[in-house]
Amino acid sequence: MSREVHARAEQLIAQGRVEGISAADQQWLRQHLADCANCAARSGATEQAIRSLRGLSVALPPALASRTQFRVRMRAEQLRSEPRWRMVWAACGISWAFGAATAPYVWRALEWVGHRLGVPNIIWELGFGLWWALPAAVVAVILLMENAGRSTEADWKRLEN
């Protein structure tokens, strides 16, 4: 038999396992393997390699699933609170935009109230500053509260591990 015939057989042996071959090729290969001991041995070795690969086992670490389920649930809890955050930022954005648009009027209104009440300029000017900083102050408080919550969560994770 020529080298080309063996090369074709070798190619079909692998192709049959990887992507499949036509019925005609299967027929040809069967006949060739019946006549050629070397190619038959090669086919057997390939089959054996695949069978061994399928038979390999790996030991699972203890409680892998339950530990993972716990972590996933913790993360799910965290994610559930995220839409609230989006709302906080959106509210702040709107508040700042509104604040910027109305700043001249608020300034004049505070100035008028300040003069009517007879308070020093610095007082109503500080009031204006405070009015501007209020959204940032609200976000800062929420952030601080959230961070406190996260550290508690981290403690729980450490305990779990």
Add this chain to the structure above:
Amino acid sequence: MADDKKSLALGLRRRDPELLDRLIEQYQYRLFRYLMYITGNRERAEDFFQETWIRVLERGHQYDGKSKFEAWLFSIARHLVIDWQRQKKAQSLDALTHPDEGAPMEFADDDPSPLHLVLTHESEETVQASLGKLPAIYREVLLLRFQEELGLVEIATVLSAPLSTVKSRLYRGLEDLRALIAGGPA
């Protein structure tokens, strides 16, 4: 089957905790085995296992409900490993457990039972050793094809690689594995 995938996609989009618990149970062995074989390290595989499920939770809405869930799952796991590797400035998946560069793969249980020892055939050890000698890019496709029984297109999805690349890796990997098990050069 298509309905199953669609309801799975819907549950993932809703981040259904019961569904996630069930999926973790159902795929724990296959995912861990895959991670073990591509990282070659139990602890690392365990870390990636947990991270993969966190990603599944976070990006569940990206599962289209058309492809096989396991293909999507393995592709998430694979990307995590690749990202981690990039952070470590490695060049490719292969560098992770390349026989010439890394530590040998750890497959054995830390505390194997007597029964396990009896049942562990010499041939299995030979195959594991041979597999450990294969470059990771070939090992990975062999496992996805012959252990996970994924189709060629699904493997291409997991690898984000062309079908021709998947095929050539499979042919080369199978040939090398056969030669290694037979005791010849890879």
